[in-house]
Amino acid sequence: MAEVEQLIDASLRRLFVPPPQHVLDRIVDRAVEQIAPAVRPRIRGTRLLAAAAAIAAAVVGGWQLWRVAGPGAGGPAAYRHQPWRSLDTVYGDTVAAGFEPAWVCADDREFALTFKSLHHQGLLLADPPPQIETLGLLYCNSITHRTIGVLFRVDGKPVIVFVDQVERDAVQPRPFVGLNVFRRQIGRLVLYELSPLAEPSVLPLFYDPDVENRR
């Protein structure tokens, strides 16, 4: 019976994954704007102040800042349910569309919280070497409908790391045409790097901030 209960728990965690916190925040913000338009300017002002504080903190703390403007900055509304696509299809579609992220985190905290809220574990990137450019995030329905993709350019070549919960990853690796796939597990998360390169370039950069903080 214990085995069945484990299966049930794993299945519930796979089927009922709450959306990222910023998506939930946006829901109530929209409701407030709809009910009380007068509060809108104040909310915007608060957001501007928060953004300024985040940027200042990033500069002081030496955080890695991500692009916060430009064509790839889709905002929280960029998250939506999508039809299922395989990892290599997502890679191909994203490259064909110009390799632009759907969402760009303002700082490391937001980056870590995105994974924490969606997959119950934070995730961060060590400072990348100069040949690696971090572009941003996309959401896709691939390993599950809550898979997160992190977009990079490594020596100018497009690389995507797909992240989901390891308990949902009951699959055997299979080579994709023209792409190499590399796998890494960090705590409860599984990461797949899809890359035209022969070696994993960005997988070693990821780490669990909670584990690092405990050291």
Next chain:
Amino acid sequence: MRPLSPDGFADCFKECSRALWCIAAAIVGNPDQAEDVIQEAALVALGKLDRFDPSTHFPAWMSRIVRYVALNHARRRAVRRTVPLETGDPVAVPGRPQVPVNGRGEITPDQRSFDDRLLAALRDLDETARACLLLRVVLEMPYGEISLALDIRPGTAMSHVCRARRLLGARLGTNPMKPAAASGATHG
């Protein structure tokens, strides 16, 4: 009594939004409709802010509204439903891939079948039991917090979870990974 401002409401809502989402998903039995439910519940609650006593527990008040809205959603959906749950095509489960494949493009009939049977079995549970179970399993929430969120006693929350697990285990336990015979699904 000074009513909660819309900004204050948003702050309180954000603190418990994941729990509210779980409660909504548990009652409608479908994670994809939970966002619609909590959005509608937020609008309803904003219209009743003057009735909320800030000295009371916000998540309990808000969860009552979420449950009310979610039950209405579930009833509306039940009226529209024309295919029996047990004999319906499992592909019709909203928000799921239309083909039984995983992230590698491989077919995973057993797990998918188990998920479908679990979703069907969940619908046989009382909605409070479903909410307790999801808050406990998905959010790993302590029973004390579940009791506050759902305005029930901690012991009641615990017995709901235990009973739900036992019932689901009995329903799915004889051969947990065997596809349901009635589903008629082929994954070849």
